[in-house]
Each structure stands twice: as structure tokens, then as C-alpha cells.
Amino acid sequence: MEQTKHLPLSLYGLEAETIAEILSLTKNFQAKQIFNWLVKGVYTFEAMTDLPKAERERLSSLMSSACSSSIHTSETDESGATKMGIRLHDGKVVECVLLVDKKGRHTACLSSQVGCAQGCTFCRTGTMGLFRNLSAEEIIEQYIHLLSASKQPITHIVYMGMGEPLANIAPVTRSIRYFHNPKTFNISLRRITVSTCGVVPGILKLAEQKLPVKLAVSLVSADNRLRDRIMPVNQTWDIMTLKKALLHYQRLGGKRFTIEYCMLGNTNTDEISAKKLASYVRDLDVIVNLIPWNPAEELPYQTPTEEEIDHFTLLLDRLHVNYTRRRSRGREINGACGQLAVPINKGLDLDYESMVDEDDE
Numbered sequence: 533m534e535q536t537k538h539l540p541l542s543l544y545g546l547e548a549e550t551i552a553e554i555l556s557l558t559k560n561f562q563a564k565q566i567f568n569w570l571v572k573g574v575y576t577f578e579a580m581t582d583l584p585k586a587e588r589e590r591l592s593s594l595m596s597s598a599c600s601s602s603i604h605t606s607e608t609d610e611s612g613a614t615k616m617g618i619r620l621h622d623g624k625v626v627e628c629v630l631l632v633d634k635k636g637r638h639t640a641c642l643s644s645q646v647g648c649a650q651g652c653t654f655c656r657t658g659t660m661g662l663f664r665n666l667s668a669e670e671i672i673e674q675y676i677h678l679l680s681a682s683k684q685p686i687t688h689i690v691y692m693g694m695g696e697p698l699a700n701i702a703p704v705t706r707s708i709r710y711f712h713n714p715k716t717f718n719i720s721l722r723r724i725t726v727s728t729c730g731v732v733p734g735i736l737k738l739a740e741q742k743l744p745v746k747l748a749v750s751l752v753s754a755d756n757r758l759r760d761r762i763m764p765v766n767q768t769w770d771i772m773t774l775k776k777a778l779l780h781y782q783r784l785g786g787k788r789f790t791i792e793y794c795m796l797g798n799t800n801t802d803e804i805s806a807k808k809l810a811s812y813v814r815d816l817d818v819i820v821n822l823i824p825w826n827p828a829e830e831l832p833y834q835t836p837t838e839e840e841i842d843h844f845t846l847l848l849d850r851l852h853v854n855y856t857r858r859r860s861r862g863r864e865i866n867g868a869c870g871q872l873a874v875p876i877n878k879g880l881d882l883d884y885e886s887m888v889d890e891d892d893e
């Protein structure tokens with residue numbers, strides 16, 4: 533085996549020029565051919581049929597695959613949603629989902645970390661702790677694996693899988709630039725949503741980078757004491773610090789974002805919670821996305837009753853809050869990151885409408 537260069541685990545996310553250098557290609561157009569095959573989801577050199585046979589053999593002896601991960605499990609439900617467990621090079625598994633909505637839009641829901649350090653108490657991933665960050669290549673490869681199961685192009689991306697994307701911002705933004713690149717998938721930034729539990733430095737960095745993706749901010753409560761308990765991130769960046777960061781993001785051209793309000797029965801659905809929420813969002817250009825919490829037996833919450841939800845929305849109506857309400861159909865992802873950490877045999881818990889704006893064609 534040729535051992536002249538240190539080879540990366542994956543060629544995803546690299547420009548053709550870098551691929552040429554890494555693989556010691558003498559013809560630059562061959563690097564472009566490889567780049568194009570990778571975008572099509574072909575990552576074994578023997579399958580890159582427009583390369584000369586001898587070159588394919590040389591490259592295969594260098595790297596058995598240009599992709600560092602593989603599909604570990606895959607299951608599709610009756611709505612057409614496919615949930616995959618992706619095995620990483622070190623044996624860890626992350627989850628990603630291909631969602632197909634009523635309008636036929638195909639959305640990839642991607643993980644950004646193995647586990648998560650944020651510890652939100654309503655989230656299954658939060659109970660796992662953080663194992664490690666994903667690299668940009670590993671994020672991109674999730675999309676590539678989902679593409680192999682999709683009958684149509686995947687036109688929307690939500691970073692709402694395992695992990696807090698803004699706690700792993702450099703690989704996440706690198707993957708966003710890759711997806712947005714006209715030479716790859718040319719996905720519009722307004723079709724890319726990054727969720728966050730409120731990691732303020734990440735929001736500020738995203739604003740500085742002028743990468744106007746959509747933000748989905750998981751608020752859950754506009755009361756500091758309650759939010760401290762439900763989302764430990766609030767003990768570092770409280771709701772007013774978060775609000776300042778959001779206003780800054782909007783001032784610097786960030787697109788309209790959503791406030792994700794996961795409704796927890798008998799916890800954040802009373803009149804005081806509604807008033808605090810109304811006052812919090814008053815000067816933000818924002819839509820509040822109300823999502824009833826989906827039950828998870830190991831977590832200490834309950835799904836709000838229909839009456840509780842009706843009452844809360846009535847209060848918000850009176851307070852002139854701009855909100856959308858997602859009906860619970862028992863198969864929801866809670867509109868926040870991390871809700872994918874469900875054992876696969878428990879089925880798919882998905883509500884893609886909470887992830888993709890209805891006005892987005």
C-alpha cells in the first residue's frame with residue numbers, strides 16, 4: 533500500500549484542489565471527477581467509472597472508501613420518513629432522519645455531536661452526556677447516507693438531531709457552506725435551520741460569519757428560575773443575555789427565527805408563563821412554535837392535555853403573540869435538537885412540520 537501521505541478518513545467537505553493534493557493526482561480534472569462522484573453519493577473508487585482502471589486500483593489501495601461512516605440501521609415509516617443509525621469510524625452511532633412532508637419537501641435532520649453536554653431535562657439526548665463532537669465530514673456524510681434512501685433531492689436541512697450545533701460551530705458552519713456550495717447541493721441558506729438551546733457565543737459567532745440560516749431557539753420558559761431548572765444552559769446564559777444575542781443576530785441580517793416552546797404539562801402552560809413569554813417576544817421579530825412535549829418514560833414530565841393547550845393558546849391570543857401550534861399526533865420530534873436519541877425499536881417520533889417553515893416552498 534502506498535504510504536506517502538497522511539490520508540484523511542473522509543474526502544467529504546474537501547475542495548477538488550485539496551483532493552488532488554491528498555491523492556497525488558497528476559490530472560486536476562480527475563480530482564473534479566472524484567469531487568462530483570462524492571456529491572452523487574459514490575465513495576468507493578472502483579465505482580468511479582470515468583477514472584482509468586489503473587488509477588481506480590491505485591486509489592482503492594490508498595483508501596478503501598472515501599467516506600468514513602456507514603449505515604448501521606435504517607427504517608422507514610408509513611409517512612416515508614427514514615431514520616438511520618450511522619456508524620462512525622470509531623464505532624459510535626449517531627442518528628439522522630429523512631423527512632418527507634405533505635408538500636413533498638425532503639428534509640434531512642442531522643446530528644452535530646455524539647450525545648450532548650447541555651443536559652436539557654426534557655430531552656433524551658440530554659441524559660446521555662457528550663461523547664464527542666462530529667467533524668464536518670461526519671455531518672455531511674449523514675446527508676449523503678440519507679440521500680441514498682431518498683427518491684428525490686433533499687432540499688432542506690435541519691440541525692436538530694443529536695447534540696447542540698452551536699457548541700460545535702466550526703464543523704457545523706463548514707458543513708453548511710458545503711451544502712450551500714453551488715458545486716455540491718446548492719441549498720439555499722433559508723432552507724437550512726440550526727437549532728440551539730441558547731448557546732450565546734455560538735449565536736454571536738453565527739451572526740459575525742454572516743451566514744443567515746434560520747435559527748430555532750429552544751426557550752421552553754421565559755422565566756429564569758424555571759428555565760434554570762429545565763435547561764441548565766440558562767445558568768450560563770440567562771434569558772436576557774439570550775435575548776440580547778438574538779436581537780444582535782437580527783440586526784446583523786439573520787433571518788427571522790423561531791422560538792421553540794416545548795409545552796410541558798403542568799409546568800410552563802399557566803397564565804404567568806404565557807405573560808412572561810408574551811413580554812419576552814414582544815420586541816423580537818419572531819414566531820413562537822408551540823410543541824406539546826412527547827412522552828418519554830425515563831423523563832420527569834408529562835404531555836399537556838388538549839384543554840391545557842387550548843387554554844394556553846387562548847392566553848397567547850389575548851396577549852397578541854404570533855405563534856403556531858403543532859397538533860400532537862403522538863409521533864413528534866419536540867422541535868428541539870436531540871430528540872432523536874430514541875431506541876430505534878421505539879419507532880420514529882417525527883413532526884417535520886415543526887422543522888420546516890410552512891411558507892417555504
Ligand code: SF4
Pocket residue numbers: 648649650651652655656657658659693694695696728729750868869870871
Ligand atoms: S435539547 Fe438539544 S441542546 Fe438540549 S440536551 Fe437535547 S440535544 Fe442537547
